[in-house]
Amino acid sequence: xxxxPVASRISGSxxxxxxxxxxxxxxxxxxxxxxxxxxxxxxxxxxxxxxxxILAIEEIQRRNLRMPRPDGRIDPNGATFAxxxxxPVPVPPAMPxxxxxxxxxxxxxxxxIKISNxxxxxxxxxxxxxxxxxxxTFSASVxxxxxxxxxxxxxxxxxxTALGTSTSALAAMTPEDQLxxxxxxxxxxxxxxxxxxxxxxxxxxxxxxxxxxxxxxFSRPSxxxxxxxxxxxxxxxxxxxxxxxxxxxxxxxxxQGANYLG
Amino acid sequence: MRMLLAVLCVAVACNSPKSTVPAQAAPSIAQKxxxxxxxxxxxxxxxxxxxxxxxxxxxxxxxxxxxxxxDLASGTEVKRYSGRQYRFQxxxxxxxxDFALTPGTDGSLNYWKMDTGQxxxxxxxxxxxxxAVAVSTDGKWASGGGQDTAIYLWDLxxxxxxxxxxxxxxxxxxxxxxxxxxxxxxxxxNDGHLCNWSLDxxxxxxxxxxxxxxxxxxxxSSDGHQALLGGTYGTLVxxxxxxxxxxxxxxxxxxxxxxxxLSPSGAFALSGGADKTVRLWDVNSGxxxxxxxxxxxxxSSVAFSADEKSALFGTSDGSVALWxxx
Numbered sequence: 001x002x003x004x005p006v007a008s009r010i011s012g013s014x015x016x017x018x019x020x021x022x023x024x025x026x027x028x029x030x031x032x033x034x035x036x037x038x039x040x041x042x043x044x045x046x047x048x049x050x051x052x053x054i055l056a057i058e059e060i061q062r063r064n065l066r067m068p069r070p071d072g073r074i075d076p077n078g079a080t081f082a083x084x085x086x087x088p089v090p091v092p093p094a095m096p097x098x099x100x101x102x103x104x105x106x107x108x109x110x111x112x113i114k115i116s117n118x119x120x121x122x123x124x125x126x127x128x129x130x131x132x133x134x135x136x137t138f139s140a141s142v143x144x145x146x147x148x149x150x151x152x153x154x155x156x157x158x159x160x161t162a163l164g165t166s167t168s169a170l171a172a173m174t175p176e177d178q179l180x181x182x183x184x185x186x187x188x189x190x191x192x193x194x195x196x197x198x199x200x201x202x203x204x205x206x207x208x209x210x211x212x213x214x215x216x217x218f219s220r221p222s223x224x225x226x227x228x229x230x231x232x233x234x235x236x237x238x239x240x241x242x243x244x245x246x247x248x249x250x251x252x253x254x255x256q257g258a259n260y261l262g
Numbered sequence: 263m264r265m266l267l268a269v270l271c272v273a274v275a276c277n278s279p280k281s282t283v284p285a286q287a288a289p290s291i292a293q294k295x296x297x298x299x300x301x302x303x304x305x306x307x308x309x310x311x312x313x314x315x316x317x318x319x320x321x322x323x324x325x326x327x328x329x330x331x332x333d334l335a336s337g338t339e340v341k342r343y344s345g346r347q348y349r350f351q352x353x354x355x356x357x358x359x360d361f362a363l364t365p366g367t368d369g370s371l372n373y374w375k376m377d378t379g380q381x382x383x384x385x386x387x388x389x390x391x392x393x394a395v396a397v398s399t400d401g402k403w404a405s406g407g408g409q410d411t412a413i414y415l416w417d418l419x420x421x422x423x424x425x426x427x428x429x430x431x432x433x434x435x436x437x438x439x440x441x442x443x444x445x446x447x448x449x450x451x452n453d454g455h456l457c458n459w460s461l462d463x464x465x466x467x468x469x470x471x472x473x474x475x476x477x478x479x480x481x482x483s484s485d486g487h488q489a490l491l492g493g494t495y496g497t498l499v500x501x502x503x504x505x506x507x508x509x510x511x512x513x514x515x516x517x518x519x520x521x522x523x524l525s526p527s528g529a530f531a532l533s534g535g536a537d538k539t540v541r542l543w544d545v546n547s548g549x550x551x552x553x554x555x556x557x558x559x560x561x562s563s564v565a566f567s568a569d570e571k572s573a574l575f576g577t578s579d580g581s582v583a584l585w586x587x588x
Contacts, residue, residue, distance in 0.1 A: 158519065162436070167559060168307055206452050223495035
């Protein structure tokens with residue numbers, strides 16, 4: 001048995017078909033010798049991955065890891081090395097279920113979660129806002145004929161231009177690729193959007209971010225009111241932040257229902 | 263480099279003497295044949311158009327990663343710059359028109375030579391897209407603002423690429439302009455605020471709500487006393503920067519305002535946007551003087567010539583056109 005301190009990581013694969021860096025092989029040989037049950041004889045700790053080393057790896061995989069078909073190879077992040085080194089087996093974190101997750105591709109959902117983490121916002125809020133803006137289509141090309149707004153967050157022509165693109169270029173993208181522009185759009189609001197209302201205000205009415213729910217966005221008569229009169233739930237001629245966001249709240253609730261959560 | 267940068271100015275600020283353009287000289291109504299479409303389009307849209315000072319040329323940039331130099335007399339393309347760095351949404355020229363400052367990607371600005379297209383200097387430090395560029399009248403400072411929480415300020419007299427200073431805007435910025443004294447900077451924020459900084463302080467001296475709707479685009483007068491703000495719902499507000507007060511609204515446009523310009527004398531304005539119309543305004547009366555229909559889904563850019571006799575405009579379908587105003 002070796003008494004040398006043993007490194008707890010290897011830089012590349014060791015064993016059959018592996019990279020077999022000398023130091024990595026030495027690490028594996030020492031770890032095997034520390035674990036190998038009697039009466040099997042210890043390996044020579046020479047840093048050379050010969051047949052005996054490969055057979056010993058297979059033996060560990062068969063006996064201890066109960067692999068039906070041992071491959072004689074150890075990968076830095078694989079189960080065999082985790083067993084030998086005592087490191088926990090790395091498990092990829094399971095993707096959480098989010099609102100409207102069942103409506104979009106796995107790649108889209110994964111990207112929304114990543115972007116939301118970067119921006120410090122709840123991915124459910126971002127999905128609800130996109131569900132509302134895109135009419136539940138999550139399409140990159142869905143377009144409002146009146147305003148020219150296009151895609152996942154209904155990019156305005158002026159917004160597209162400011163981002164160095166155009167609504168037609170945005171419409172030609174995959175929804176997954178358009179999410180890059182969603183992230184660029186939201187970047188200035190990083191860590192400032194703590195509610196569903198504020199996530200939606202970043203799209204509809206940036207001046208209302210951080211304001212109370214009673215904040216009036218626009219009033220009759222105005223072009224903004226005329227285009228969004230449907231938001232004025234109590235028909236008092238004022239659209240408040242709460243009224244404007246109520247439709248997005250509905251999409252959040254719907255998206256978290258059994259048919260769309262995923 | 264220092265001397266060259268010292269003569270940079272914003273495109274519309276590189277103007278002819280004001281005395282040659284009396285404010286009361288109203289252009290006649292433009293006829294349809296006053297608009298000439300240039301031969302060639304930017305695939306997926308034009309981003310910006312501008313007159314190159316003193317050259318008889320115009321420049322356009324588009325989503326197709328090209329910039330194109332146009333002969334204004336013939337409407338033909340005389341030079342093409344290809345590559346990602348030639349896709350930009352605004353441009354500032356040196357007074358002679360031989361150098362350009364344009365937004366790059368991911369928070370940088372590019373300073374490049376017009377005849378070769380060669381990059382002379384890259385100004386880095388911003389964290390996201392900077393669509394608006396400006397250079398102080400004394401040539402000491404370059405600035406960029408955009409989809410970022412800060413406006414960035416580079417000291418052009420320093421050779422250090424890292425000499426970036428931050429002015430805190432708190433949210434995205436639609437347009438920027440230096441004070442005529444070169445000691446301060448104005449910005450129109452996307453949320454409708456107009457803010458004023460002293461260059462030596464990160465926090466704004468003052469922010470005022472100038473437009474009661476989200477901002478589509480904005481333009482500053484070359485004398486640094488007025489701003490024109492255009493909303494995403496078509497509202498146009500002329501703003502007095504000294505009094506921090508609205509002068510008047512320009513009534514008649516509708517939909518998202520994507521493009522705005524104030525003429526070198528400050529007497530005229532151009533607007534364009536989702537109503538697919540380029541409008542010429544008499545700023546002093548607030549009246550629309552004339553307009554022309556544009557192709558595509560929206561007008562993406564407008565610019566005045568130095569003599570205010572013509573305009574360039576670009577559209578979302580990638581076309582570039584010259585409009586004879588008088």
